[in-house]
């Protein structure tokens with residue numbers, strides 16, 4: 001899967017995502033990440049990309065031109081990537097079509113999603129991460145200052161996304177949050193391929209507590225059931241813990257969870 005990020009602070013994205021699990025997946029080629037510095041597409045001699053808002057008011061607004069040209073550049077990158085990748089082993093005769101596995105001609109019409117990070121967007125959740133993870137390419141547009149000229153947003157943005165009800169200084173951290181959540185759903189990114197399926201939010205329940213050695217730490221023992229080797233009992237205990245945790249800190253989630261009548265009794269035991 002390929003991530004493209006349009007930003008005024010490319011180093012922030014690169015440094016933030018080049019570590020740990022995502023860094024390893026980038027090294028392995030399971031993912032690619034390309035940042036595009038919007039400032040490189042300024043046609044102003046001082047490389048300015050922002051200007052005063054029409055109608056007055058505080059702060060600056062990012063001008064449409066540099067964003068438009070940066071997006072055109074990324075679209076072209078993606079087009080070129082497709083034409084070289086898909087024709088290895090075959091001959092590209094026209095340059096205007098894609099050849100699929102059965103060697104039939106098919107015009108590539110699918111436009112790459114452009115996700116604009118903004119507190120005015122839909123609030124990001126696991127269901128949206130799963131939807132976005134189906135795409136081969138994703139473009140993230142990060143704004144700064146008071147935002148971006150509305151006209152270029154109307155022209156290129158397909159999805160307006162927020163990461164929660166608080167205000168940040170720019171879209172860089174939100175894009176990193178989204179890329180992390182989406183990337184870990186790509187097959188092979190997590191070394192353990194069942195773990196992405198069985199955890200929090202899949203069933204609208206929070207995760208159960210985890211323990212490792214030592215068995216006693218500063219007089220606190222690991223719950224005895226976990227040492228019993230009784231797998232069915234352990235599963236039942238973990239489910240109970242999940243339900244109790246969710247009831248305590250996220251009653252809103254618990255309303256959406258589907259529980260058996262036996263599991264509902266856990267709440268009152």
Ligand code: 6GU
Nearest residue numbers: 117118163164166168174
């Ligand atoms: Cl996506 N952007 C900014 N600037 N602030 C936010 C946000 C996004 N999501 C929550 N707060």
